[in-house]
Amino acid sequence: MKFRFDESDEQFRQMIRQRIAQILPADISDRHRRVLSNSSYLEDQRRWFAILDAEGWSVPAWPVEFGGTDWTALQRFIFEDEMYAADAPEFHWIGSHMVGPVLYTFGSEAQRERFLPPIRNGQEVWAQGFSEPSAGSDLASLRTNARRDGDDYVVNGSKIWTSGAFEADWLFCLVKTDTQGKPQRGVSCLMIDLKSPGITVRQIRQINNEGHLCEVFLDDVRVPVENLVGEEGKGWTYAKFLLDHERTTSSFIFWIKRELTRARELGQAVFRNGRPLIEDPEWSRRLAVVGAEIEAHEWSVLRVLSEEPSNFPITAAASVLKVKGSELQQTITGLQVDALGTQSLRDYGDVRLDASTDPIWPDLYQGRTSRAMITRASTIYGGAQQIQKNLLAKLALGL
Incomplete structure (x- = not known):
């Protein structure tokens, strides 16, 4: 059986594909194709979001009244699929997929007017302040606290594994405003300006030599009460809302499909014993298996x-x-790295400066090993694999 999209969806796909080809700057797509990790360069993201915002496409899943589209869920799927296939920078995920939906659902009118436009056009970037050294998958045990003092909250604590905090403008932060009763009931959500006095951001060096993940320390940081999202003590509710709202984002399907294309390209470009690797029966079998799974x-x-x-x-x-x-x-x-063999060991340096066209080290090889290393964390971040399986045992199997 071969599943297919219907004709109207295919026409929509062709429209999106053609328009992206017209508006996506070549230098941005080239840089993103060769980027060393899962992350895009911030200035490229800002430029691309501004272009998409002018097109009306920067936040397609938002309601139309807040700048979104009236596309169906399937059309939004097609749009993101084509974005990744064109090597466009990824969305500012925290702002577009987390902060935005919470604000237009639970935030005040003033908060919507202040924060939604710069999320749409990419001019303000957000980081997520959820995990802590003692509260990773178990957010109910977080310790960062916010004490009300007049028109401010005074925040003390720390966050860890905070992606992109070193270059972000704002922190979407879960804090404890009440330590009495059930832990979840005391959790609130604050929007914290990362330029506030008392904030220290320390980058964590990663296995691929990047420092995208960060520690954030908050020492007597004053946050205006007007930056409280929704109601005090409802932060746990908003965190659960995000999971239901973006229930397919954690599948990483578009990223995975793009990397499958890269693997096929490597199979044609890499030669073993004078023949393209794609002609090797064992490697070709592995490629076919993972292709079917994807x-x-x-x-x-x-x-x-x-x-x-x-x-x-x-x-x-x-x-x-x-x-x-x-x-x-x-x-x-992992399949990509296996395809490269010993060539996967090369240090490519900064791809913004290294634009080599040497046939021995083509652009296609760049970033393969770095991505393979950083994806070792994919079964940990966003909810560890063991926690996810416990959830499945409880929710799906009743265990």
């Missing part, structure tokens, strides 16, 4: 988007997609 994963995402009736809660479906998506990230990047 296609099955894609259709699992589409089933969730179609809101197909299920006996399982949507949070269980999100956990399934997270578990499989994490594993596939590691599998496909």
Whole structure:
């Protein structure tokens, strides 16, 4: 059986593909194709978001009244699929997929007017302040506290694994405003200006030699009460809302599909014993297997988007997609490194400066090893694999 999109969806795909080709600057797509990790360069992201905002496409999942589109869930899926296939920079995920939906659903009118426009046009970048040294997957045990003092909250504590905090403008932060009663009831959500006095951001050197992940220390940081999102003590509710709102994002399906394309290209470009690697039966078999798994994963995402009736809660479906998506990230990047063999050991340096066209080290090779190394963390971040499986045991199997 071969699944297909209907004709109207294919026409929409062609429209999106052609328009992206017209508006995506070549230097941005070239840089992003050769970027060493999962991250885009900030200035490229800002430029690209401004272009998308002018097109009306920067936050397609938002309601139309807040700058979104009236596309269906399937059309939004197609749009993101084409964005990744064109090597466009990834979305400012924290702002577009987390802060924005929480603000237009629970925030005040003043907060919407202040924060939604610069998220749409990419001029303000957000970091997520959830995890702490003693509260990773178990956010109910977080210790960062916010004490009310007149028109401010005074915040003390620390956050860790805070992606992009070193270059972000704002922190979307869970804090404890009440230590009495059940832990979840005392959690609130604050928007914290990362330029505030008392904030120290320390980058964490990663296995691929980047410092995208950070520690954030907050020492008597004063945050205006007007930066409280929604109601005090409802932060846990807003965090759960995000999981239900973006239930397929953790599948990483678009990223994985793009890396599958890279693997196929490597199979044609890399030669072993005078023949393209794609002609090697064992390597070709491995490529076919992972290709089939990725296609099955894609259709699992589409089933969730179609809101197909299920006996399982949507949070269980999100956990399934997270578990499989994490594993596939590691599998496909591992296959790429295996294709390169000893050539995967080269240090490519900063791809913004290294634009070598040497046939021995083509652009296609750049970033493969770095991505494979950083995806070793994919089964940890965003909810560790063991935690996800515990959720599945409880929510889907009743254990």
